[in-house]
Amino acid sequence: MYVRQLELRDFRSWPKLELGLERGVNLIVGRNGFGKTNIVEAVGYLAHLSSHRVNHDAPLVRAGAADARISVTTVNQGRELTSHLLIKPHAANLAQINRTRLKTPRELLGITHSVLFAPEDLSLVRGEPAERRRYLDDLIAARTPRLAGVKAEYDKVLKQRGALLKNASQTLRRGYSDDDGASALATLDVWDSQLAALGAQVTSARLELLADLEKYVVDAYSAIAPESRPAKVTYHSTVEKTVNSLVGDDEPVTTEILEAAILADLGKVRQREIERGTSLVGPHRDDLILHLGQQPAKGFASHGETWSYAISLRLAEFNLLRDSAGSDPVLILDDVFAELDAERRRRLVEVAAAAEQVIITAAVDEDLPENLGGTVVQRFSVVTEDTENGRISRIADGR
Structure with missing residues (x-):
């Protein structure tokens, strides 16, 4: 798969952008703050319906604009599709494929596959469990878009159940001896049932994914850091002890269980x-545990091991999607080479060179590894321009 055309309107610092891309390595160079990351963020947003930089949509819309638009034309095994997404910070987003309006933006999932590696990925190893849960859920949605709807429904139920627990705490404490307490507890029973049904599907999907993903993580880490301790990934669930009491050693853990x-x-x-x-119970409190040898990577990994693990998770994602879909996802490397030592740069380029399309951003040429060399098929330079409506980004003449 590769992106043939990217168009932006009022997305972050870009009032307008029309960018033709090619197979192979596409390089985007620009000083920090000039808007180069905004370009690859747009591709990633269309692929995952989420940003790797912010948790809500308002910052994606250029200051003073009512909404933003992303259009991406992808070519996958000869089939060309154009996905459009209208981002509305204070209303529901709208989406279409070619000229067909979609019922929900979630229908865009699976059209554009991309794997983005950015400096923020260190939080996959060092950060809170929410970062690792999101990593799993984004990959599940990329492989099986239907399950993104299940996760969205789970989040809605969790939010409403949480509101009941918080806002009706005194009423719930009265118990069944009080009519209002009995009614509130009956409502909580309903939310419990829905939370369990949806949560079981989310957890089951994560366990199934991890069973497929683990070997890719282990192999990727071994290739990047062969001198380090071996990597291992496990899933920690809030209901792990209860599940173990319900199944035997060789029995599968079903959604029903x-x-x-x-x-x-x-x-x-x-x-x-x-x-x-x-x-307090459910997949919203689970975690993906990353191990190095017998110790958790979080808190015990060196800086170099942490970077290696973060790279390994993204390369595992790339290889899993490649094998699952039968085509390469678009590989995006956002300003990462400046953070890596020479050996990790070299190994990352070796992997990237084999992808159908790679989009690389860098602040200066000195950040780029030497073995990137002649692999670049296209280069763009991002500059800024001050206007009466503020500073905007544009592609420099002559690229």
């Missing part, structure tokens, strides 16, 4: 949840 375990544990912690006003 996960649902029963979540319901059972919700019952055990109900009083604590009412007292604390928050949901």
Whole structure:
């Protein structure tokens, strides 16, 4: 797969951009703050319906504009499709493929596959569990777009259940001896049932993904850091102990078992949840545990090992999507070479050179590894221009 054309309107610092891209390595160079990362962020946003830099849409719309638009034309095994996304910071986003309006932007998932590696990826190793859960969920959505809807429904139920626990805490504490308390507890029972059913599907999808992903992570880390301790990934669930009590050593963990375990544990912690006003059980509290040898990478990995692990997770994502879809995702390397030592730069370029299309951003040529050399098929230079409406980005004449 490769992106043939990218068009932006009022996306971050770009009032307008029309960029033709080619197979092979496309290089975008510009000083920090000039807007080069905004270009690759747009491709990643269309692929995953989320940004690697912010958690909500408002910053994506250029100051003073009502909305922003991303259009990406991809070619996948000879088939060309153009995806359009209208980003509205205070209303629902709108999407279409070619000239067909879609019911929901989630229908864009699976059209553009991209894997983006950025300096922010260090948080996959050093950061909070939410970063690793998002890594898993984005990859699940890329492989099986239908499951993105399941995760979205789970998040809605979790939010409404949390609102009940927080706002009706005093009523819930009265219990069944009070009519209002009994009614509130009955409502909580309904939310428990929905949370367990949807949460079981989310957890099952993560476990299935990890079973496929683990060998890719192990192989990628071994190739990047052969002198280091071996990598290993495991999934920690809030219902792990209960699940283990329900299945034998060789029995598969089914969605039904996960649902029963979540319901059972919700019952055990109900009083604590009412007292604390928050949901304590479910995949929203799970974690992907990254190991190096016998120790967790978080807190025990050196700086170099942390970078190697972050790269390995993205390369594992790339190779899994390649094997699953039968074509290469677009590989995006956003300003990462400046952070890597010479050996890791060389190894990353070796991997990138084999991809159908790579988009690389860099602040200066000195950040680029020597073996990138003649692999670049196209180069763009990003500059800024001061206007009466503020500073904007543009592609320099002559590139």
